[in-house]
Amino acid sequence: MEDVRLTAWVRGHVQGVGFRWWTRSRALELGLEGWARNMDDGRVEVVAQGPRQACVKLLEQLRGCDTPGKVDGVVERWSEVRGSLGGFRER
Template structure:
């Protein structure tokens, strides 16, 4: 797969509010593959792979304030794609 890999850690009130489901829906609309999972420290970790423009759009959506719950901050890391991802799942 060509493109990029975005890993984003989202902090705020993002667990138990439909945030992972919402993220999955946006990622699928953008044609991305990957996953979103709750972390033990209360954040949601999002891994998305696909075209750089689509990943950047997802990152903008995560920061938009139009998400379920409340996002206080997003830290991202960009890297090369890795194989083995199909679809976009909630973990």
């Protein structure tokens, strides 16, 4: 199973609603490492590394209707793994 890095930018009402905590919980359930952080423009940036199938599942959950707040859209970028990220953190 190939490991990949997913970077996703989530826009909508996603700050101040527990979105980063929710994302961290989903990522840990999937065995991913990385982080979720608020951006100055109101988006949340999510970086996750691990098995491709787990990253795809996380992306599906980010786009799903069960997230805290309201997601208006998600843009993703796929790349190669770049070393260990040491767990999954909220930044």
